Amino acid sequence: MKRTLIQPRLDDFPDTYHALLQRGSVWDSSCSPEARVWYLEADGGCFLKSAPVGTLANEAKMAGFFAAKGLGAAVLDFRCENGRDWLLTSRVVGEDCTHYLHDPRRLCDLIATRLRALHELCFTDCPIQNRTATFLQSAEQGYRIGRCDLDFYAFPQKPFASADGAYRFLQENKHLLACDTLLHGDYCLPNILLDDWRFSGFIDLGNGGVGDRHIDLFWGAWTLAFNLKTEAYRERFFDAYGRDKIEMHRLSLVAAAEVFG
Structure with missing residues (x-):
């Protein structure tokens, strides 16, 4: 997965993530303009994904289901703000x-x-x-x-x-x-x-x-x-x-x- 070190503009993110974004380095690992993905190094590492509203709801549900079976990352937060879905998940080793x-x-x-x-x-x-x-x-x-x-x-x-x-x-x-x-x-x-x-x-x-x-x-x-x-x-x-x-x-x-x- 390609990652580019960035200095995030906090105004582009929901308030609830500001502290997390400021506690460590942030890397952009997006593969498409529609769905943006960032790797946040704080607290052991996690991934924040954002996409147009309504597009990440199923992913949040399935990620939680797979995590419960020990097959994927834990869902730390999911919310809809400013016309976009936001999904925060833990880092998977490897x-x-x-x-x-x-x-x-x-x-x-x-x-x-x-x-x-x-x-x-x-x-x-x-x-x-x-x-x-x-x-x-x-x-x-x-x-x-x-x-x-x-x-x-x-x-x-x-x-x-x-x-x-x-x-x-x-x-x-x-x-x-x-x-x-x-x-x-x-x-x-x-x-x-x-x-x-x-x-x-x-x-x-x-x-x-x-x-x-x-x-x-x-x-x-x-x-x-x-x-x-x-x-x-x-x-x-x-x-x-x-x-x-x-x-x-x-x-x-x-x-x-x-x-x-």
Whole structure:
């Protein structure tokens, strides 16, 4: 995770965080202009995230749920002020998985088995109970406004020839997507933290909830290909996860939906 040392303007932050911001160095680790993220060194370290109002509520809920299971950072505070959501979480020890690319086979096997372990957990008390529905709604909205990238990830081997073709395939088969598994929702290497190869926790859980496991499987395969610049580890990833729970047709459905993401 990239960080840039800054001198924060206190007026840009809610009053409740001013003392914390003044007790130690502050680093900007934002990856997008919409969601700003700062690392605050005070009190052992914590992360403060800010985004337009209404966009971090689910992340706060899922972060708390994962933290209760020992799978992520504790939620220290969540509030809405001045048209923005603010989420303060504890620091998770370690670095994200992009720091472990030097041993790709070990990394591939680790994130596959860690994902399978996540997918085996009980989800009866999960605060987001139908992630599949919102996943499909997002694809529908993307199609309606013309958001489409057919080259995003040609997966499996037969990419879609047109937006209408991908949409038609999704509409005809979307009933096959299940809602029976606890998901991370954005299962990518920067969102999985390790401490010397030991799992530390998950971050960025705004798309998490109960849904179809193939959403996480799609992103797991994608993140390996994107970060390692090769498709060579896709089949290994599926093997390590366990082929008994993988249906290629459902992966194709997820791919069709992500065309409109």
